[in-house]
Amino acid sequence: MKIVRFLTEEGKICLGNIETDRPEEARIVRGDLFGKLEITGQTARIGRLLSPLDPPNILAVGLNYGRHAEETKISRPEIPVLFIKATTTVIGPDEMILLPSVGPDRVDYEAELAVIIGRRAKNVSRQDALGYVLGYTCANDVSARDWQIEKQKKQWARGKSFDTFCPLGPCLVTGDEISDPNVLAIRAILNGEVLQDSNTSDMIFDVQALISDLSQSFTLLPGTVILTGTPGGVGFTRKPPVFLREGDAITIEIEGIGSLTNRVGRESGE
Numbered sequence: 001m002k003i004v005r006f007l008t009e010e011g012k013i014c015l016g017n018i019e020t021d022r023p024e025e026a027r028i029v030r031g032d033l034f035g036k037l038e039i040t041g042q043t044a045r046i047g048r049l050l051s052p053l054d055p056p057n058i059l060a061v062g063l064n065y066g067r068h069a070e071e072t073k074i075s076r077p078e079i080p081v082l083f084i085k086a087t088t089t090v091i092g093p094d095e096m097i098l099l100p101s102v103g104p105d106r107v108d109y110e111a112e113l114a115v116i117i118g119r120r121a122k123n124v125s126r127q128d129a130l131g132y133v134l135g136y137t138c139a140n141d142v143s144a145r146d147w148q149i150e151k152q153k154k155q156w157a158r159g160k161s162f163d164t165f166c167p168l169g170p171c172l173v174t175g176d177e178i179s180d181p182n183v184l185a186i187r188a189i190l191n192g193e194v195l196q197d198s199n200t201s202d203m204i205f206d207v208q209a210l211i212s213d214l215s216q217s218f219t220l221l222p223g224t225v226i227l228t229g230t231p232g233g234v235g236f237t238r239k240p241p242v243f244l245r246e247g248d249a250i251t252i253e254i255e256g257i258g259s260l261t262n263r264v265g266r267e268s269g270e
Helices: 066-071 145-151 207-217
Strands: 002-008 013-017 025-031 037-049 058-062 081-085 097-099 111-117 133-140 166-174 185-190 193-199 225-227 249-254 258-266
Touching: 002 025, 013 037, 111 185, 111 207, 111 249, 133 249, 133 258, 166 258, 207 225
Parallel strands: 058 225, 097 258
Antiparallel strands: 002 013, 002 037, 002 166, 013 025, 025 037, 058 081, 111 133, 111 225, 133 166, 185 193, 185 249, 249 258
16 A cells, blocks of 8 residues: 655645556545554545655664665675664655755765564564565655764764654655565666666675564564665765756656655755
């Protein structure tokens, strides 16, 4: 099932079922996202798509694609490299990524598969891991490289956690529709140019490994979003580097899920 969260034209927040990732209307879905859902015969016109959910936590994994590790000239990790993004980073499709008014100056894109946990998970085995997945969506792990690498002495959380730095969407695709999340095409397209073009098969730690490993340290609450890393082709490793600028449009595409597009603007400074 493809589930969107949206504002109706009357301003009501609803869940809906869609068949395309750019719908004008959706069939209303009743129930709890983490419980029983029922697709009704009622439809509503979509005023604006929202992020598929408001997560309680965003757990993000760095250096999890072979080619990305190579382009950064950092050795492959022996265990997943974890950082945490603030939940205030989350925005939905077509919302504006805002460059902070006082910097940073080197803001990068990162196409990522986001895994959404459906039920409380602790000390999960690899064998059982996918049974805890509610679904998947596209994510952009927007990253301020100057803060991530220099100003915060390689402590990544702040450079990854500016407001609007985690677009999610356009929909949540339930786990039963994606038989293997580890073989999905994934791309980032900036102003019409493909800059990342890879497959989740290049992940060093696959989805099952990430869920199992992270659940040994954290209780994964329903709605927890796990960002699974980004492929090669990010902006700061390019020659010359490519960073997001006002007026840009950045799109994340993942096979079986759809495309997530956000334009880039700047905070007002107020």
